[in-house]
Amino acid sequence: MLNSLRQYPQTRLRRTRLHPWARRLVREHTLTVNDFIWPLFIVKGEQQRQAITTMPGVYRLSIDVLVEEVKQAQALNIPAIALFPMIDQSLKDPQGSEALDPNNLLCNAIKALRAANLDIGIICDVALDPYTDHGHDGVIINNEVDNDATIEILCQQALIQAQAGCDIIAPSDMQDGRIGAIRQALDQHDLSNTMILSYAAKYCSNFYGPFREAVGSQANLSKKTQNPLLGSKASYQQDIANSEEALHEVALDLNEGADLIMVKPGMPYLDIITKIKQTFKVPTFAYQVSGEYSMLQNLSQQDGQDFQKLMLETLISFKRAGADGIFTYAAKEIASFLQTTNGNKIY
Numbered sequence: 388m389l390n391s392l393r394q395y396p397q398t399r400l401r402r403t404r405l406h407p408w409a410r411r412l413v414r415e416h417t418l419t420v421n422d423f424i425w426p427l428f429i430v431k432g433e434q435q436r437q438a439i440t441t442m443p444g445v446y447r448l449s450i451d452v453l454v455e456e457v458k459q460a461q462a463l464n465i466p467a468i469a470l471f472p473m474i475d476q477s478l479k480d481p482q483g484s485e486a487l488d489p490n491n492l493l494c495n496a497i498k499a500l501r502a503a504n505l506d507i508g509i510i511c512d513v514a515l516d517p518y519t520d521h522g523h524d525g526v527i528i529n530n531e532v533d534n535d536a537t538i539e540i541l542c543q544q545a546l547i548q549a550q551a552g553c554d555i556i557a558p559s560d561m562q563d564g565r566i567g568a569i570r571q572a573l574d575q576h577d578l579s580n581t582m583i584l585s586y587a588a589k590y591c592s593n594f595y596g597p598f599r600e601a602v603g604s605q606a607n608l609s610k611k612t613q614n615p616l617l618g619s620k621a622s623y624q625q626d627i628a629n630s631e632e633a634l635h636e637v638a639l640d641l642n643e644g645a646d647l648i649m650v651k652p653g654m655p656y657l658d659i660i661t662k663i664k665q666t667f668k669v670p671t672f673a674y675q676v677s678g679e680y681s682m683l684q685n686l687s688q689q690d691g692q693d694f695q696k697l698m699l700e701t702l703i704s705f706k707r708a709g710a711d712g713i714f715t716y717a718a719k720e721i722a723s724f725l726q727t728t729n730g731n732k733i734y
């Protein structure tokens with residue numbers, strides 16, 4: 388049908404590409420600051436801004452510095468941030484007990500942001516990997532990450548985060564049934580307005596490496612283990628070769644009460660975003676993960692390419708795929724870029 392309607396030479400698709408104004412006029416997708424969620428790493432102490440060697444331009448921030456950064460994010464109109472704590476190795480144990488201390492680093496960060504009266508959404512990961520000495524997202528029983536025992540802990544973790552003032556609980560642990568259990572726990576504690584963003588389709592990816600360095604779970608995860616099941620997260624994260632399974636994951640999580648859906652990583656899984664969006668028509672987010680960010684930084688450094696242009700090209704690809712929002716470590720940089728160019732001269 389497309390062919391019979393338009394033919395060369397009557398039709399020349401280059402005509403609408405000639406002038407910048409014409410390109411703007413026929414542009415199908417737009418990227419604005421409203422699309423961004425900015426993930427941030429927290430570390431204890433004061434006046435800390437620790438470089439993460441595998442992620443150029445990304446830092447672990449102490450709470451005082453975090454508050455200042457988030458004020459800037461709010462001034463740029465970034466709608467939400469996502470917080471990830473780097474916990475002292477000495478506080479990690481097999482159960483991830485530190486996750487359940489209402490005065491842990493993450494909860495204190497949430498409270499400090501709330502005290503600063505910021506009008507910005509706060510999203511917190513629910514998973515035990517920053518807190519366990521083995522680096523897994525749950526507890527290990529009989530040489531396996533135990534689904535149901537993990538869920539019980541995750542419910543408590545979600546509760547203390549919501550009680551500290553977190554707006555959106557984001558389970559990234561990939562246990563079965565955790566969304567329903569967390570929803571119930573929140574509702575029973577008068578937290579029915581707290582949203583759940585389910586990392587519904589989270590793949591067992593090799594692109595998480597720099598993040599694991601940032602929160603200090605990589606070395607723990609790769610410690611020699613008797614059980615090959617425990618050397619990676621493959622026994623609970625999704626197989627990278629599957630796409631229909633992602634739709635089942637999303638269906639289950641929506642039935643259990645998820646408000647928002649996440650696909651993770653981003654760039655290698657654009658097809659999954661499109662399928663989910665077309666099938667369920669619910670708010671769907673992409674997480675451009677640490678390895679993707681670092682890949683673009685490295686290309687820009689080695690090749691002399693403009694990082695912002697590389698980044699913009701990848702961010703618009705998420706919009707084309709159908710994502711409603713994007714977690715990106717470049718959120719602040721790109722938000723200020725869009726502001727200076729009035730959102731117009733992006734390509």
Ligand code: PBG
Pocket residue numbers: 512513514515516524559560594595596597598599620675676677678
């Ligand atoms: C942990 C979690 C991970 C990321 C977000 N939450 C890593 C993992 O599953 O090992 C990765 C984010 C990134 O790579 O930027 N539950």
